[in-house]
Amino acid sequence: MKLVLADPTILKDSISVISDLVNEASFKITRDGLEMIAMDPANVAMVIFKLLSSSFTEYDIENEREIAINLANFRQILKRVNANDILTLDITEDNKLHIKLKGRNTRTFSIPLIELEEKEQRIPNLTFPVNISTTSNILTNAIADADIIAESVTFSAEPDTFAIAAEGNLSKANIEIKNGDETKIQTENQEKTKSKYSIEYLKKMINAGKLADNVQIFFSKDYPLKLEYKVMDKLLLSFILAPRVEND
Numbered sequence: 001m002k003l004v005l006a007d008p009t010i011l012k013d014s015i016s017v018i019s020d021l022v023n024e025a026s027f028k029i030t031r032d033g034l035e036m037i038a039m040d041p042a043n044v045a046m047v048i049f050k051l052l053s054s055s056f057t058e059y060d061i062e063n064e065r066e067i068a069i070n071l072a073n074f075r076q077i078l079k080r081v082n083a084n085d086i087l088t089l090d091i092t093e094d095n096k097l098h099i100k101l102k103g104r105n106t107r108t109f110s111i112p113l114i115e116l117e118e119k120e121q122r123i124p125n126l127t128f129p130v131n132i133s134t135t136s137n138i139l140t141n142a143i144a145d146a147d148i149i150a151e152s153v154t155f156s157a158e159p160d161t162f163a164i165a166a167e168g169n170l171s172k173a174n175i176e177i178k179n180g181d182e183t184k185i186q187t188e189n190q191e192k193t194k195s196k197y198s199i200e201y202l203k204k205m206i207n208a209g210k211l212a213d214n215v216q217i218f219f220s221k222d223y224p225l226k227l228e229y230k231v232m233d234k235l236l237l238s239f240i241l242a243p244r245v246e247n248d
Helices: 009-018 071-078 136-147 199-210
Strands: 002-005 024-029 033-039 045-052 058-060 065-070 086-091 096-102 106-112 130-135 152-158 161-167 172-178 184-187 193-198 214-219 225-231 235-241
Touching: 009 045, 009 071, 009 199, 009 235, 065 071, 065 106, 071 096, 071 106, 130 136, 136 161, 136 172, 136 199, 136 214, 152 184, 152 199, 152 214, 193 199, 199 214, 199 225, 199 235
Parallel strands: none
Antiparallel strands: 002 058, 002 086, 024 033, 024 065, 033 045, 045 235, 086 096, 096 106, 130 184, 130 214, 152 161, 152 193, 161 172, 214 225, 225 235
């Protein structure tokens, strides 16, 4: 196996976001690319990651395989990536992930592969009457506004308006985002659809905005939220977040 990235920032930033939610993860290395599906330790959030083979300048695998690594260790190494480095991944004979960074100097690292006892994760079959496409900045700023008020946030959608609201003991915040050039709202319901989510988790997920300019938001009444960040022909980073109950 030999995987070469001329622009390793996409992997560096992805692992930075994922490792805020997941400690250890298993990656499938297939003909199409790297794939990972993992739950956070509290079973509140799922992360779905695909780095397509077309992202790589060289993508050579003899057989499809699965490897598990500690993401904190991997993240620490990827922090050492410089802007002009070329990153190469392969598996050593002693069963370690070998990471080579080639720039002015050549630096090599290796981290052990680990055994994960958890069962294979599957993406749940969810249906969403609300589908909103907007810029990553709009969502990031709205969550930042809500964060100064409360620990949870309510998403609501009507045919022409997407709103993000937070309510504390005495304070309130409400951010209304209208259907327009930057935001497209699709909803099957004419009446308002609302659901509440944890801001703590959302703040970690929206860091994926540094990877993609746009985000798709899917939700339903008191139902999981799905966020999708895509870079065409390169990357998918998606999150599923369980709802907060109204009387928590």
